[in-house]
Amino acid sequence: MDASVMKMLAVGLAAGLGLFGPALGLGLIGYSAMQSLGRNPEARGAILTNMILVGALCEAIGIYALIVAIILAMVVG
Numbered sequence: 001m002d003a004s005v006m007k008m009l010a011v012g013l014a015a016g017l018g019l020f021g022p023a024l025g026l027g028l029i030g031y032s033a034m035q036s037l038g039r040n041p042e043a044r045g046a047i048l049t050n051m052i053l054v055g056a057l058c059e060a061i062g063i064y065a066l067i068v069a070i071i072l073a074m075v076v077g
Contacts, residue, residue, distance in 0.1 A: 018064075018066070019066065022065070025058040
């Protein structure tokens with residue numbers, strides 16, 4: 001294998017592993033929010049507000065991983 005192929009493989013792995021955590025986190029956030037809404041529908045406002053806030057913070061980590069992967073791809077290219 002060529003060195004550039006290995007570098008691009010590293011970029012793909014960095015993006016894949018870096019985006020796996022936030023994807024898993026967002027799934028768990030949605031799952032927990034729906035369970036909470038099923039148990040206590042009166043607390044809808046507080047649950048959804050917290051869900052959106054934590055989801056945005058989790059999404060930011062994924063965006064950081066994507067930016068790192070793009071920067072690595074530009075350096076490799």
